[in-house]
Amino acid sequence: MRNKFNRFQLKTFSVIAASLLLAQSAWALDPFTLRDIRVEGLQRVEPGTIFASLPFRIGDAYSDxxxxxxxxxxxxxxxxxxxxxxxxGDVLVVIVEERPTVADVEFVGTKEFDKDVLKKALREIGLTDGQPFDKSLADKAEQELKRQYINRSMYGAVIVITVTPIERNRVNLTFSVTEGDVAKIKEIRVVGNKVFTQSTLRNLFDLDTAGWMTWYTKSDRYSRAKLNADIESMRSYYLSRGYLEFKVDSTQVAISPDKQDVTITLNITEGERFTVSGIKLNGNYLNREDEFKSLVTIKPGEGYNADTVAETIKAFTEYYGTFGFAFARVDATPEIDRANNLVSFTLQGDPSRRAYVRRINLSGNNRTRDEVVRREFRQFESSWYDGDKIRLSRDRLDRLGFFTEVGIETSEVTGTPDQVDLNVNLAEKPTGNLQLGAGFSTADSVSLTFGIRQENVFGTGNYLGIEVNTSRANRQLVISTIDPYFTADGISRAIDVYQRTNRPLDGQGGDYGLRTTGASIRFGVPFTETDTVYFGSGFEQLTIQPGSNPLPVTYADYARQFGFTSTSIPLTVGWTRDNRDSALVPTRGRYQRVYGDWGIAGDARFLRASYQIQQYIPLNKQYTVALNGELGWGKGLNGRPFPVFKNSYSGGLGSVRGFQQGSLGPRDSSDLAVGGPKKITLNAELIAPFPGTGNDRTLRIFTFVDAGNVFAESSPYRFNDLRASFGVGLSWISPIGPLRLAIANPIRKKVGDRTERLQFQIGTSF
Structure with missing residues (x-):
């Protein structure tokens, strides 16, 4: 029976095989010559696209x-x-069915993202208007949108895609999104710590549990990238305090079933604390061992500090870079004595090969023109790689104030071992600035000023400022423009045109006015990378406008001696040095300025000078001490007094907070504050993050102490006459410019001083 069944199987297999062979011979085509090719089914695709993709033409042989x-x-x-x-026959017919084309993409229910941001994300995966559509692309788009929401800690977001066919084989896509609530970090735990407390380690993190300011910082939203950064901060904290073998054993992130709470657990091993026993150099140091040794910051006998090791390696690498060795490698090899908790280091240096920069690639400057960025570079294309010049270029770009982030990365050129490209990554900030100033006092209620400036007009790097004040007491129109590269060598040109009319407040002498009309031009010549000398000239005309009441004594005396209209033609000269780490939020460095004015012609003859210095001292990552000092002096020439309309003023934001703006100094018999040619201003601030914002630098608080005053020409500088105040303030890098608000309490004042507790201003520093 079994043999019969096997014979039956064999016959069946033979029949099937024969059938397949017959079918194959029936389907196969003998090669033939194409007489014509026709295409059917096209709606939007051009026939030429089909013919260009075919591997044959009319007249060619056609085969399977x-x-x-x-x-x-x-x-x-x-x-x-x-x-x-x-x-x-001998005609080939190509029959196609086109995929539908995306006509429109719409989003419903999206509140967390701007629709343009989501469209850009889909565009990057190939889903946009006019592109072919298929189901796999829709699935990919759904995953991309979910990824965008997960990055915002919105794990419960639900996305439904609706495909609506329309005429001409097109479809409309609608993404209906139910965003849900943001998942908040409920708990962050560090397990295994013995030396440092939980609170100490938690203060190192940017991520945080929900607090009263997390609505602003969003630090309670989980992000893998932020968690990795926090882990590195904790690792750096331990390594900089001697714990050489510190490690993070595991990281656990748990999300609650309702996708609303996130719990983070970090398991660590601290290890023992090590002390440095010695350092030695090995390798090729270009016959400059003594110079390299002077760069070593690792000190034997002190606790191991990963920061000093990193600083030494960086200093070595940068020093190699000054000689063109872009690929220099420096390794710090530790030799660990665990029995005595000692570690010694061998610094192995290898300069590798010299390189020069092939190309400088810019990205992120969507508004700022390439030439504005490139003219700040001191490292040039097709020249030897120079680490010092690259760092200087980065600092110069940062000091422009146009960018919130400036990063320069080096990449090797494939196939060319002695060339590198510099990739410059920029993040622009709004350079338009709306300036508002306000103060409040019981005597004068609220006072306001207004101005608009643009530091990067049309991306050219030029400055344009317009200041308008329409108040009854001070009417002014000021137009300023600065071209920082008036010449190719970096000489700048500044032009100011202005008209100001100042009238007294009620009870200060009547309704007289002082109208000043003028224009000036000045040039800035860079002598070094941080030093610039300025010089220029101008013309100014002052008219004293009498009112219905008698003029104040000061102005009446001046008009009686020199007339109601005075002209002056001053020459100006100045010098600045700026090596701050940032123009927007400085944390270290120094700024100095010297300015001189000499009235050489006209009715007003005078000499005026001032000196200002600012110093920023970082105490740690969060706290900065900021110091400011300013000294002014003036003197009348040719037997004339110093012109009253050139006086300096003190009081208020920018000088001594807690006193009314411009109210300090000498007063005439009509109780009008007339200022003076001599001025002293001293400010000190301790700047810290706003409570609840972690390490965020855009919103900070500060405490301050101010002192200063102005003095008449005939009066000496008297420190006993200085007014002083202290208080607290808020600093915020707002979308319309830096805002500073201060609540001040005068601690040194005299009878008659006009105080002002609350003051704020947008667009000012001290």
Whole structure:
């Protein structure tokens, strides 16, 4: 029975095999010469696209192999759902079914993201208006949108895609989003710590549990990238305090079933604390061992500090870079004595090969023109790589104030071992600045000023400022423009045109006015990378406008001696040195300025000078001490007194907070504050993050102590006459410019001083 069954199977297999062979011979085509090629089923795709993808032409031989190649080629275009080839005699008919095209993409229910941001994310994966559509692309788009929401800690977001066919084989896509609530960090735990407390380690993190300011900082939203950064901060904290073998054993992130709470657990091993026993150099140090040794910050006998090791390696690498060795490698190899908790280091230096910069690539300067960025570079293309010049270029870009982030990365050129490219990554900030100033006092209620400036007009790097004040007491129109590269060598040109009319407040002498009309031009010549000398000239005309009441004594005396209209033609000269780490939020460095004014012609003859210095001292990552000092002096020439309309003023924001703006100093018999040619201003601030914002630098608080005053020409500087105040303030890098608000309490004042507790201003520093 079994043998009969086997014989039956054999016969059956033989019949099937024979059938397949007959079918194959029936389907196979003998090669023939194409007389014509026709295409059917096209709606929007051009016929030329089809013909360009076919591996044959009319008159060529056609075979099954070429047919298979043609079908694969047409499908690879991504334009068709189906492709068929039919042979009618010696004519080939290509029948295609096009994929629908995306007509429009719409979002419903999106509140967390701007729709343009989501459209850009989908555009990057190939889903946008006018592109072919298929189901796999829709699935990919859904995953991309979910990824965007996960990055914002919105794990419960639900996305439903609706595909609506419309005429001409097109579809509208609607992404209906139910965002849900943001998942908040409920708990952060560090397990295994013995030396440092939980609170100490938690203060190192940017991530945090929910607090009263997390609505602003969003630090309670989980982010893998932020968690990795926090882990590195903790690792650096331990390594900089001697714990050489510190490690993070595991990281656990748990999300609650309702996707609303996130719990983070970090398991660590602290290890023992090590002391440095010695350092030695090994390798090729370009016969400059003594110079390299002077760069070593690792000190034997002190606790191991990863920061000093990193600083030494960085200093060595940068010093190699000054000689063109872009690929220099420095390794700090530790030799650990665990029995005595000692570690010694061997610094192995390898300069590798010299390199020069092939190309400087810019990205992120969507508004600022390339030439504005490139003219700040001191490292040039097709020249030897110089680490000092690259760092200087980065600092110069940062000091422009146009960018919130400036990063320069070096990448090797494939196939060319002695060349590198510099990739400059920029993040622009709004350079338009709306300036508002306000103060409040019981005597004068609220006072306001207004101004608009643009530091990067049309991306050219030029400055344009317009200041308008329409108040009754001070009417002014000031137009200023600065071209920082008036010449190719970096000489700047500044032009100011202004008209100001000042009238007294009620009870200060009547309704007289002082109208000043003028224009000036000045040039800035850079002598070093941080030093610039300025010089220029101008013309100014002052008119004293009497009112219905008698003029104040000061102005009446001046008009009686020199007339109601005075002109002056001053020459100006100045010098600045700026090596701060940032123009927007400085934390270290110094700024100095010297300015001189000499009235050489006209009715007003005078000499005026001032000196200002600012110093920023970082105490740690969060706290900064800021100091400011300013000294002014003036004297009348040719037997004339110093012009009253050139006086300096003190009081208020920018000088001594807690006193009314410009109210300090000498007063005439009509109780009008007339200022003076001599001025002293001293400020000190301790700047810290706003409570609850962690390490955020855009919102900070500060405490301050101010002192200062102005003095008449005939009076000496008297420190006993200085007014002083202290208080607290808020600093915020707002979308319309830096805002500073101060609540001040005068601690040194005299009878008659006009105080002002609350003051704020947008667009000012001290």
């Amino acid at each position: 192999d070429k047919a298979s190649t043609a079908i694969r080629s047409l499908f690879s275009l991504g334009l068709f759902k189906d492709v068929r080839l039919e042979v009618k």
